[in-house]
Amino acid sequence: MNDITPREALNFDELGFDTAAVRAGTLRSEYNEHAEALFLTSSFCFKSAAEAAERFANSEDFFTYSRFTNPTVTMLQDRLAALEGGEACIATASGMSAILSIVMSACNAGDHIVSSRSIFGSTLNLFATVFTRFGITTTFVDPNDLDAWRAAVQPTTKLFFLETPSNPLTEVSDIRAVADVAHEAGALFVVDNCFCSPALQRPIEHGADVVVHSATKYIDGQGRVLGGAIIGKRDFVMGKVFVFVRTTGPSLSAFNAWLMLRGLETLPIRMERQSANAFKIAQWLETQPGIKRVWYPSLASHPQHDIAKRQQKTGGALVAFELHGDTPEAQRANAWRVIDQTRVISITGNLGDTRTTITHPASTTHARVTPEARAAAGVTEGVIRLSVGLEDPNDICADLARGIA
Structure with missing residues (x-):
């Protein structure tokens, strides 16, 4: 040209x-x-x-x-x-x-x-x-x-x-x-x-x-x-x-x-480090009594773990987890409490950043989706999405523990 x-x-x-x-x-x-x-x-x-x-x-x-x-x-x-x-x-x-x-x-x-x-x-x-x-x-x-x-x-x-x-x-x-x-x-x-x-x-x-x-x-x-x-x-x-x-x-x-x-x-080295951090955080989340379920492709508990191993190099940098709650309203209150108690993590709807971000999909990224469509996709009021960055994963776990506790 x-x-x-x-x-x-x-x-x-x-x-x-x-x-x-x-x-x-x-x-x-x-x-x-x-x-x-x-x-x-x-x-x-x-x-x-x-x-x-x-x-x-x-x-x-x-x-x-x-x-x-x-x-x-x-x-x-x-x-x-x-x-x-x-x-x-x-x-x-x-x-x-x-x-x-x-x-x-x-x-x-x-x-x-x-x-x-x-x-x-x-x-x-x-x-x-x-x-x-x-x-x-x-x-x-x-x-x-x-x-x-x-x-x-x-x-x-x-x-x-x-x-x-x-x-x-x-x-x-x-x-x-x-x-x-x-x-x-x-x-x-x-x-x-x-x-x-x-x-x-x-x-x-x-x-x-x-x-x-x-x-x-x-x-x-x-x-x-x-x-x-x-x-x-x-x-x-x-x-x-x-x-x-x-x-x-x-x-x-x-x-x-x-x-x-x-x-x-820096894409290859970012994705390698962020994936490693996400895996550590996902493993930690699975041990927390306040957590109902964790979704991360590299966890053996993930429903499509075998497919992920076959077609992905790592599990990626996204982690989702669901909090307990007897009603949708209780789930939302618990999720918002965890999010609001964070001090290190950024509360934002974006993802893929070098900085770890956190959001409540049901009231942000999927808020304009019908309740029926959210339910079909499994996006309950208790789900939190974490986009893991380059910080020390121990600091991210400590930040989440404040609200989970």
């Missing part, structure tokens, strides 16, 4: 993941900067009217306008594609805009989606309310019931959507098994890999057609900016998603992409 070219074409399939996280996709201008440059410009100049016409006609191959082509964003896209093992990537303004862009690129009015019922609250509302206004319907199923996935298929089914591990209960689904069902139905199979990141799980290797991220979470990793990403085969990503994003404009800013490039450099 233009005068900004890689020093050499490296094949990151032949290099380690850690190397790709630091160097994949790097472009250098004529100034030969070492760190990735931040291109804060809305548009790019041309040598002539003829060149402008040519480059707008082939806009995916040239830098013309930052709503759809920007060097800093391109570097992030190329790096994420390399890390996920995909052919192409489009970055968007947020994870939700990434999911919106996928569905609007793949589906038309009258089409049908089959989705796991165990998904982020805003994703569920997008499928259940927003898309229905455009004639796109969704059937929600138990993510680990393959017969339910098959039974939900209709002649108009165009897309399967799976989030694994799920938010907030870390349910793990067999990606390969669901992929087989999706492909039997002729459907595009999309996997939300936000909560593992490519450092721990690469869904394309297990049969996914498209991987989607809220890059706001572990890709950035420090709670600074919003972003989303769509990775998959070039014909879909560049042939359909790029056209949609170019036209409608849910684009990622160059500044946000620049910060995420820096975040990716």
